[in-house]
Amino acid sequence: MDTETEGKAAAVEEMREWCVALPKVELHAHLNGSVRNSTLLELAKHLGDKGVIVFEDVKDVIMKSDRSLPECFKLFDLFHILTTDHDTVTRIAKEVVEDFAAENVVYLEIRTTPKNNEAKGMTKRSYMDAVIKGLKAVEDVDVELFGSNFRTNETLSSKLLDGVTKKKKIYVRLLLSIDRRETTSAALDTVNLAVEMMDQGVIGIDLSGNPVVGECICNVLCRETYLPALQHAKNMGIPVTIHCGEVANRKEIQAVLDFCPQRLGHVCCLNDVEWKKLKSLMIPVEICLTSNVMTGGAPSLELHHFADLYNAKHPLSLCTDDSGLFSTSLSNEYYLVATTFGLSKFELFQLAQDAVQFVFADDVVKKSLKEVFKHAEKRLLMWDELAAPS
Numbered sequence: 414m415d416t417e418t419e420g421k422a423a424a425v426e427e428m429r430e431w432c433v434a435l436p437k438v439e440l441h442a443h444l445n446g447s448v449r450n451s452t453l454l455e456l457a458k459h460l461g462d463k464g465v466i467v468f469e470d471v472k473d474v475i476m477k478s479d480r481s482l483p484e485c486f487k488l489f490d491l492f493h494i495l496t497t498d499h500d501t502v503t504r505i506a507k508e509v510v511e512d513f514a515a516e517n518v519v520y521l522e523i524r525t526t527p528k529n530n531e532a533k534g535m536t537k538r539s540y541m542d543a544v545i546k547g548l549k550a551v552e553d554v555d556v557e558l559f560g561s562n563f564r565t566n567e568t569l570s571s572k573l574l575d576g577v578t579k580k581k582k583i584y585v586r587l588l589l590s591i592d593r594r595e596t597t598s599a600a601l602d603t604v605n606l607a608v609e610m611m612d613q614g615v616i617g618i619d620l621s622g623n624p625v626v627g628e629c630i631c632n633v634l635c636r637e638t639y640l641p642a643l644q645h646a647k648n649m650g651i652p653v654t655i656h657c658g659e660v661a662n663r664k665e666i667q668a669v670l671d672f673c674p675q676r677l678g679h680v681c682c683l684n685d686v687e688w689k690k691l692k693s694l695m696i697p698v699e700i701c702l703t704s705n706v707m708t709g710g711a712p713s714l715e716l717h718h719f720a721d722l723y724n725a726k727h728p729l730s731l732c733t734d735d736s737g738l739f740s741t742s743l744s745n746e747y748y749l750v751a752t753t754f755g756l757s758k759f760e761l762f763q764l765a766q767d768a769v770q771f772v773f774a775d776d777v778v779k780k781s782l783k784e785v786f787k788h789a790e791k792r793l794l795m796w797d798e799l800a801a802p803s
């Protein structure tokens with residue numbers, strides 16, 4: 414390697430390290446989309462041995478890295494076969510939190526679709542109890558699920574701070590997802606479950622699922638619509654986030670903007686009028702760069718709508734969507750923004766810090782998170798000087 418190539422490789426390495434060290438807020442992560450490949454393979458092997466699936470076929474599907482939107486949803490059906498029992502749900506919830514904490518995510522909202530599965534004796538409630546059991550089982554990291562006693566000086570990667578490894582802390586909150594395949598009454602059950610579990614870390618509702626199936630949200634006259642459930646959440650004071658514009662469904666995008674949820678996911682296929690409306694409403698957007706490019710919602714990283722929203726100072730937050738499925742991490746999403754759009758370390762820090770404003774958790778948590786960033790600021794913004802040889 415010549416000196417120039419070596420210098421470039423070192424700069425890439427240094428920037429990646431910085432993005433990992435940056436405290437981050439993750440607002441759009443689907444539980445079953447964030448499972449480690451190694452865990453999926455292990456589960457698939459187990460079911461293969463039992464003759465439930467053909468392991469060799471499934472293995473190739475899990476390891477494939479480029480996926481279209483329809484392929485992703487086929488894969489979710491497979492994941493749901495692999496992760497149906499309570500113990501597995503507990504295991505994946507634990508591992509997902511560990512993986513985000515390893516990336517210095519200090520606040521994580523995990524969303525998941527509560528599932529009924531009679532064959533396994535699973536109800537939506539017992540599914541969520543299994544998720545919470547997983548969060549409580551995390552040992553390497555302190556997980557704050559209900560309280561606000563977040564001690565800021567222990568939240569960062571302390572190893573980078575002073576050479577001593579201390580236990581990290583992470584706030585975890587849960588959003589219950591309504592799958593677009595569900596009926597009105599099933600969607601209402603999910604919102605009622607969220608109400609029931611508000612004191613157990615559940616703080617919001619999400620509408621997701623394959624955007625080319627299910628009733629359009631705008632079809633209020635149709636009995637199979639999600640609007641009653643979303644409205645019920647709103648009436649109960651539960652914040653709502655909706656997947657919006659993953660495909661160019663004009664009526665639906667319009668209806669989602671009219672509903673005016675607290676946050677929106679993706680917003681890929683908006684036309685000029687819809688962009689204008691989104692910007693005037695100032696609804697914070699959960700930006701999922703890798704996911705959007707891989708599933709065709711954005712033509713490329715360079716042409717991703719992040720740049721337009723960022724330049725317009727629209728509220729936004731970088732997210733992973735499905736870190737397992739798309740082989741990404743939140744640190745990598747920040748790195749991609751730096752390298753694609755040329756944001757400086759200062760701008761990346763601001764971007765990460767600004768996301769605190771859009772969390773669904775209460776003001777006490779927000780205040781603690783602000784302290785985390787304040788504590789990290791000097792070290793991260795003086796990184797280059799600190800790293801320079803004396």
Ligand code: 5GP
Pocket residue numbers: 443444445446489490524525526527590592621622623624656659704734735
């Ligand atoms: P789970 O809710 O089972 O924990 O996570 C997987 C589910 O999240 C999928 O079945 C799907 O309903 C939803 N999901 C994950 N990624 C996406 C995405 O990019 N777009 C949409 N619309 N839904 C998604």
